Amino acid sequence: MLPSQEKIVSLPQLLERVEKWRQEGxxxxxxNGCFDIVHxxxxxxxxxxxxxxxxLVLGLNTDHSVSTLKxxxxxxxDEMSRTRVMASFWFVDAVVLFSQETPYELIKAVQPDVLVKGDDYxxxxxxxxxxxxxxxxxxxxIPLVQGYSTSAVVEKVKKSN
Incomplete structure (x- = not known):
């Protein structure tokens, strides 16, 4: 198994890792996010x-969840492609899928020390x-890089056809 694949975990596996990391201080x-087209x-x-x-723990929306939202x-x-891409980044330590519309239950389970979203929230x-x-x-x-969004990329591709 490649190192990036080892970062893709189920919720029980994630909770074991989080507990170990906490014990290490x-x-x-x-x-969290959909991360459909990474930019x-x-x-x-x-x-x-x-x-x-x-x-850094990344909660990634399942395909069903993305369709519901977007x-x-x-x-x-697909979700397996998106998880693999996200897990390949050195700054992502674990990727876990969630199927709900929001990551609320996942956040309750993980109990992170820091919760982060873009400054559009x-x-x-x-x-x-x-x-x-x-x-x-x-x-x-965190301040977002202006001019970059997946929706904008999708629209640009549509207009180029």
Whole structure:
């Protein structure tokens, strides 16, 4: 198995890793998303998120979850492709799929020290902020790289045909 594949875990496997990391005194950062077409905005965001702690856990929407959120034409890449791409980044330490519309239950299970989203969210609108703040954790936003979004890439491709 390749090193990146070892980062793709089930929830029980993730919780074992998180417990081990906590015992080692590591700070756990959590973020989530669809990551359908990865672009420089995603890379910048995730690398900055990782710098807020020692381990970055990425909750990735399943195909069904993406379709529910984004419409029947999405995702453009299947969940196994998306998990493998995300796991290949050095700054991502674990990738776990979730099928709900939001990662709330996943955040409750992981109990991260830091919860991160892009600055297009306000702290009180970040799903799971209540869980993280209640245990003394931090909720942070990261400035997005302007001009980059998956939706914009999809529209550009559509217009070029």
């Amino acid at each position: 590591q700070k756990i950062v959590f973020t 420089v905005g995603h890379v910048d965001y995730l690398e900055r998120a990782r710098l807020l702690g020692d381990k 419409g029947s034409t999405r995702p453009l890449q 306000s702290i009180e609108n970040i799903v799971g902020h209540d869980v993280v703040l209640a245990r003394g954790g931090e909720v942070k936003t």
